[in-house]
Amino acid sequence: MGTAAMLRAAGVGAGDEVVVPAFDxxxxxxxxxxxxxxxxxxxxxPTTYCLDADRVDAVVGSRTAAVVLVHRFGRPAATGPLTELGRRRGLLLLQQQEDGDEGADEDHEVARRRLHAQYFDGRLRGVRVPEGGAGHTYRQYVVRVPGNGRPDRDAYARVLRARGVDCRIPVPxxxxxxxxxxxxxxxxxTERAADETLALPVGAxxxxxxxxxxxxxxxxxxDVVRPAPAAWLAAAF
Known part of the structure; x- marks a missing residue:
């Protein structure tokens, strides 16, 4: 059942507010x-890229009926704090997989992705590698390019693509x-994650x-953080 169908089934509709992530x-x-x-x-x-319970609590109002929690990149969100918030504030909590992440993973596929992630974790330099967390299946291997924001990340991505690495920006x-x-x-x-994140190939x-x-x-x-992007971008070619 899709998120809209679940909301309808719960009676959520006109006049209601629903808390959702903008990193989506x-x-x-x-x-x-x-x-x-x-x-x-x-x-x-900023670690899980999922809704933060304290931030959700801060935007809940008299018309808030539900919260939609979207799991990110194969790492399960910490649902406990949001579940407790839902009980305390009388809110429906719906959990949604990221678009394109429907369906079960084969064990061997998850195992292969985890091996690739472990390899990247120990060898990548100049980027911030993801924190694994329990149950992470690495549907995407998302690093942070922590320079001066989007210009650094976008320039970095252009160089990778020019050299044959099929990377993608998760939330443009x-x-x-x-x-x-x-x-x-x-x-x-949310803004910082949108400016800095980059998904590297990690498929089975x-x-x-x-x-x-x-x-x-x-x-x-x-280290792409320190040089001016134009300088290292030009040097890369």
Whole structure:
């Protein structure tokens, strides 16, 4: 059952507000709008990239009916604090997998991705590797390029692609900045994650040679935080 269907089944609709993440592709917000309710954005935990319970609590109002928790990148969110918040504030808590992450993983696929992630964790330099956490299946291996924000990350990504590394930006624009959902809210961890995150290839079919190539290309860029992006981008070619 999709998120919109679950909201309808719970009686959520016109006049209600539903708390959703802005670090998202918009799927949660679209589901809320589809049932006639209003999406309200809360900030994320910078480690899990999922809604932070304290930030959710801060935006709950008299019209808040539910919270949609979206799990990120194969790492299960810490649901305990949000479950407790839901009990305390009388809110429905719905859990949604990231778009494209439906369906069960085969054990061998998860095992392969975890091996690749372990390899990257121990060898990548100049980027911040993800914190694993219990149960992480690494549907995406998401690093942080902690320079001066989006210009550094975007330039870094362009160099990787030019050298044959098929990386992607998980959330190019936070949902609260999209025209159809624009809100005047302060979400510093969401903004920072959108500016710095980059997903590297980690699929089960990745070969060891390809993994070594990814590490080699990434590490050849050195510390991208300090040099001006234009300088190392030019030098990379």
């Amino acid at each position: 592709d918009g799927g949660a917000a679209r589901a809320v709008v589809a049932v006639g309710a209003v999406p309200v954005f809360a900030d994320i935990d 624009t936070p949902v609260h900045r999209l025209p159809e959902y624009r809100r005047s809210v302060v979400l510093p961890d 079919g990745l070969t060891r040679r390809e993994a070594r190539r990814i590490v080699s290309v990434c590490n050849s860029l050195g």
